[in-house]
Amino acid sequence: MFDGDVLTNKEAVWCWDYSLTDPKIASLYEKSIHGQWRAAESLDWSQAIDPAQVGRGIGGGMLSPGLTDRLSTQQRDSLMAGMGALTFSQLLHGEQGALMVSADLVRLLPSAEMKQAAASQANDEARHLDVFTRYIGRMGEIHPPSASLRRVLEKIVAHPMWLAQLVGMQIVVEGMALATFLDMRKAAACPLLHAMLDLVIKDEARHHAFGKIALRDHVGMLESDDRQALQAFALDLVRIFRDWGTEPEDMIASAYVMVGAGVDPTDMIAAVRQSALAGHPLDLSRGMRYAFMAFILPDLEQLGLISPGEAQAIRTTLPSSENELDALDRLREELVR
């Protein structure tokens, strides 16, 4: 089935043989059909939400004690709601990337059931775009994509190898999304968000499984040069994501939210520094650490796309407690069946 000629996305890849080649992918497609839901009807959008509370749940690591003391309740609430909208905006942009790549993959993937699975994923991602746009409308404004996210999405969309698009979207971006959604589901106490994430998490888990199965079947057939190119691409994306939040544009985005909340960014940065020096560093990336530990690094290792040494070098830059990861694992087992 695999043919080196189908590596580039310059032309559509036709599949004239409709016999079943991978029952696991066909079964994911069937599951997707049965798991369809509707953004408008499946959720009760009349429920009230508390943007500050939601923001505190997902971005509360920003509130160092030194800073909390200096802010009024109104400033604190406004800051948390703004940081929440900033985070949800990144998820929305990621959903658009997933929509575009999965739609592209319909044209590029080599087998009929892979094309069907990618088409049903595009349908899911369109719904995700819908629910996140609606939810952000309740939280605040839509912010631009972070520099890291934009770079990752652009690299995936433009890559000439469909296998690289699968690695980038299904393993790296979907792994990040799935972990972030699980972390949010655990941290934020909003019934509407819980209901929405319960639906989205099931979809994302299916997309992630689809990517792993499809890649397992095809990475082994690659010539050495193509495999090396794929490994380099995966490592590049992992490194860009690991550095999320450190780009000047990311700091400007956070400063914009702070100014909107009536908080002086320089004051806030000083409080953050002081708190870190006192042994209380900010915890902005719990979901991201979980993504690397539970999904991205183990998946890339299993696929032979990252060496154990490279994976370990990245792990050491992401200190995580066993308890934190175990709690998210338990939630994953509960929600993804």
Ligand SMILES: [Fe+2]
């Ligand atoms: Fe999605």
Ligand SMILES: [Fe+2]
């Ligand atoms: Fe997805």
